[in-house]
Amino acid sequence: MAMVLGAEDAKDWIYKGEGAANVVLSYRGSSLFLLGKVLRIQKVPKGSTHSVNGCAVLSGHEKLLWGDVEELVESKSRDIAMQNYIKYVMSHMLGPKYIDDMIRVTVCREFLESIKKNVHDQRPAWRIDAAEVDALCDSAFLISDHSLFTGTPRVELCVAVEIKPKCGFLPSSEFITKANAIKKSVTRFRMHQFLKLHQGEISKNNFRIFLNGSLIFGGLGGGMDSSAVRSHETNTAIEDLIKVSGLQLPSFLELVSETIFSSGVLDQLLATQKLDVLDIEGAIHAYYNIISQPCMVCKNSGDPELLDQYSSLHSLPLEKRLKIVRDYLIASTAKDCSLMISFRPVDSGSTGSGYNSIFLESSNQSFEYKARFIDLDMKPLEKMVHYYELDQKIVNFYMKSDDPGGTPYDSTTRGTKVRKIQYHQ
Ligand SMILES: O=P(O)(O)O[C@@H]1[C@@H](OP(=O)(O)O)[C@H](OP(=O)(O)O)[C@H](O)[C@H](OP(=O)(O)O)[C@H]1OP(=O)(O)O
Ligand SMILES: Nc1ncnc2c1ncn2[C@@H]1O[C@H](COP(=O)(O)OP(=O)(O)OP(=O)(O)O)[C@@H](O)[C@H]1O
Ligand SMILES: [Zn+2]
Numbered sequence: 001m002a003m004v005l006g007a008e009d010a011k012d013w014i015y016k017g018e019g020a021a022n023v024v025l026s027y028r029g030s031s032l033f034l035l036g037k038v039l040r041i042q043k044v045p046k047g048s049t050h051s052v053n054g055c056a057v058l059s060g061h062e063k064l065l066w067g068d069v070e071e072l073v074e075s076k077s078r079d080i081a082m083q084n085y086i087k088y089v090m091s092h093m094l095g096p097k098y099i100d101d102m103i104r105v106t107v108c109r110e111f112l113e114s115i116k117k118n119v120h121d122q123r124p125a126w127r128i129d130a131a132e133v134d135a136l137c138d139s140a141f142l143i144s145d146h147s148l149f150t151g152t153p154r155v156e157l158c159v160a161v162e163i164k165p166k167c168g169f170l171p172s173s174e175f176i177t178k179a180n181a182i183k184k185s186v187t188r189f190r191m192h193q194f195l196k197l198h199q200g201e202i203s204k205n206n207f208r209i210f211l212n213g214s215l216i217f218g219g220l221g222g223g224m225d226s227s228a229v230r231s232h233e234t235n236t237a238i239e240d241l242i243k244v245s246g247l248q249l250p251s252f253l254e255l256v257s258e259t260i261f262s263s264g265v266l267d268q269l270l271a272t273q274k275l276d277v278l279d280i281e282g283a284i285h286a287y288y289n290i291i292s293q294p295c296m297v298c299k300n301s302g303d304p305e306l307l308d309q310y311s312s313l314h315s316l317p318l319e320k321r322l323k324i325v326r327d328y329l330i331a332s333t334a335k336d337c338s339l340m341i342s343f344r345p346v347d348s349g350s351t352g353s354g355y356n357s358i359f360l361e362s363s364n365q366s367f368e369y370k371a372r373f374i375d376l377d378m379k380p381l382e383k384m385v386h387y388y389e390l391d392q393k394i395v396n397f398y399m400k401s402d403d404p405g406g407t408p409y410d411s412t413t414r415g416t417k418v419r420k421i422q423y424h425q
Pocket of ligand 1 (some may be wrong): 019020021164192221332335336379383
């Protein structure tokens with residue numbers, strides 16, 4: 001890890017966006033190596049000493065869980081483990097061509113303190129309230145900026161989209177209780193939106209558009225918040241897109257959906273999400289065995305029929321129980337990652353650049369495209385109880401809600417809000 005970012009480097013990095021766990025910055029300095037890259041810095045929840053994604057190293061139970069992946073359990077710190085998780089687990093599941101390497105760089109405390117100060121005004125208030133740049137971290141990750149095609153802003157036209165597809169299938173596990181049967185016919189995304197709305201979190205827009213690396217549609221911090229491109233500005237942004245690319249909005253959406261279908265990029269994502277075979281209502285039992293604690297779900301269940309069913313999970317051999325939880329966590333990563341696709345126009349018939357291309361009949365234009373997954377972080381094992389409790393909360397709240405279009409399951413309401421872009425099932 002040769003590169004070190006010090007206080008004097010902070011001015012070259014500007015806020016690009018953030019999620020729950022990381023702040024992302026793009027480079028505006030003069031280093032040719034750094035141009036076209038983003039820096040992903042971990043955050044720490046307000047009032048906590050642990051990063052959003054868990055403590056500094058893998059816990060003993062996590063080492064047991066991931067024991068088959070040597071590179072992962074031997075990682076000296078959690079951020080190295082994150083890197084190895086992407087390389088040795090997620091890349092294998094989703095296909096290496098859709099995942100770029102991350103470069104770990106050393107960051108000085110002064111660098112992080114300056115970044116923290118510099119980005120403050122651009123961050124959405126609700127993100128500031130939740131977590132801040134972790135100035136005690138000693139490393140961060142450099143990643144290719146996927147909102148650009150080749151990494152050289154403003155040299156060529158590039159339109160990019162970011163989509164957070166969320167879960168693309170309906171669960172059918174036998175461990176879903178009768179009381180929660182609604183999960184088999186209404187998507188998790190739809191039900192969760194009801195709860196979020198009730199909790200004062202406005203409906204999230206999981207779709208962003210970038211023009212030459214700059215956000216022109218969608219929220220910076222992960223939702224349509226105060227930092228989002230506001231609706232009256234949206235028209236101007238879309239007009240800009242049309243002006244420079246020659247693409248009308250319907251053609252643009254067609255370009256995105258055609259690319260997704262013809263590339264098959266979401267097929268592997270869906271298959272990875274479907275590793276969650278038992279649903280959290282099954283996987284939670286295996287979790288309690290792994291942490292060698294009495295199962296709280298069984299303890300709170302007075303139903304002999306259910307207890308009998310759950311006992312089949314508790315009596316599985318350790319290897320099988322480990323696999324259930326491992327698969328559940330891998331699927332959770334796949335349900336939470338985002339896909340970025342960048343496009344650049346090319347002359348019809350031009351090939352040889354090594355990129356795939358797509359011809360859009362409606363506008364008679366050809367484009368090269370590049371599709372990459374981002375945010376493939378490992379989910380902490382200790383989050384299993386949270387997953388179980390959140391699941392119950394979402395279903396309970398949804399059952400009390402009045403959803404005019406909730407049932408029967410409607411294929412136009414799945415996962416992502418861009419209705420044209422859907423999984424094959
Ligand atoms: O639980 P969900 O489905 O709401 O997903 C969380 C995301 O919410 P979303 O619904 O996509 O807006 C959430 O995203 P936002 O904060 O809403 O942008 C995080 O991605 C969170 O993961 P982590 O805590 O960073 O590891 C996500 O948590 P995980 O469930 O993936 O661990
Ligand atoms: N390689 C990249 N190229 C361009 N933009 C990126 C890249 N990585 C992240 N971003 C931008 O930064 C935002 C936040 O990044 P990321 O999703 O990795 O954060 P996170 O905190 O891990 O998210 P989550 O809330 O899902 O946990 C993304 O939504 C995207 O807009
Ligand atoms: Zn149990």
